[in-house]
Amino acid sequence: MNQVRIVTDSTADIPAELRESLGIELVPLKVHFGMETYRDQIDLETAEFFEKLVASPELPTTSQPSPVEFLETFKRLTDASDDPVVSIHLSSGMSGTYQSAQLAKTMLDEGADVTVIDSKSASYGFGMLVVAAAKAARSGQSKEQIIALVERMRREMKLYFLVDTLEFLQKGGRIGKAAALVGSLLNIKPILSISDAGIVYSVDKVRGQKKAMTRIIELLKHDLSERPIDIAIAYAESIDNAKPLHDLMQEHFTVESARYTRIGAVIGTHTGPGVVAVFACPQQVSG
CATH class of the missing domain: 3.30.1180.10 (Hypothetical Protein Tm841; Chain: A;domain 3)
Structure with missing residues (x-):
């Protein structure tokens, strides 16, 4: 049985060491301070972000990943193997991140097995779902079992x-x-x-x-x-x-x-x- 691969975005707020140990793929959102742009959790660590936030006279803006960025991640995973991909993201009520991932899915070659889930949540409210999904994948659970787990936790969180x-x-x-x-x-x-x-x-x-x-x-x-x-x-x-x-x-x-x-x-x-x-x-x- 193929192992399910788990993808998320940077707003899941999963500690980096935990994310890396579970093999969770990350697609970052971006943070913009004036003309400066940073990839969340990659170019800009959380501590540095809050220092800049307090010092800034205006709020920074944020932007979702483009469909192309999701496509690159999905293609890398699906081209390398037949493993299914489950991609879990920030609530569509707060961001267009989920929609970008969905659009990227439609651009994949026929037969690529990618499921995109709207968490309806934010921060570790869905980070906990992602971690549970990654642990279930490591234990050999199927795509269907992992999706059911995520949906159950989403209801109970x-x-x-x-x-x-x-x-x-x-x-x-x-x-x-x-x-x-x-x-x-x-x-x-x-x-x-x-x-x-x-x-x-x-x-x-x-x-x-x-x-x-x-x-x-x-x-x-x-x-x-x-x-x-x-x-x-x-x-x-x-x-x-x-x-x-x-x-x-x-x-x-x-x-x-x-x-x-x-x-x-x-x-x-x-x-x-x-x-x-x-x-x-x-x-x-x-x-």
Whole structure:
């Protein structure tokens, strides 16, 4: 049986050493600071990105990979063997990345076995799906089994982002200046999630970081059954910002596996450097 090959894009925020150890192929988005362009996770590391973000008077812009970039990756994999390819990407509600991959698929030679999946999620919310898919591929599972696994995890995944400041939401046009000013004065911490349609929305607003983390635990208790869960805690600048949330998750849930990861440039552009996120999924074969 051929081994399924897994492809994703840089917004999955999978730690580089984990991605490389599992043989996950990466197609990067691009980040533009004025006239300077960087390939996310390749030319621009996460720490460097947040340094530039804080220093920049204007938000950077981001752009999806072109169909040609996806085509090059798909052709390299399918020309080398008959292995099926499963390509999992950032929500189509946030980016044209999924559409670029789909278009590239139509440009392949007949017989090339490529499946493109819209994760309807972002950051390690689908990075966890990609990692699970890669582990399943390594264990010899079929394309159909891997697709079923990804779809099941996508339905069961729960995630919340805690934004430290309203500044970057305001710069990106998601809230007005008056709302950002009042929110900052009152120490308001927005809690964000992603809808079933794959779009970011505001779940709640809480005063103070500690209360906001407690509210996230309440939300997850409502979301999740008593099954053991796998979690990832993501942070932007400092892991110290993420440790309290990690500790609360360990205290209130049966956590079978946990890891830290970094919020990448695309999500970080809109949330800013103080963002913390939790991704939780009932245990399957994710890691």
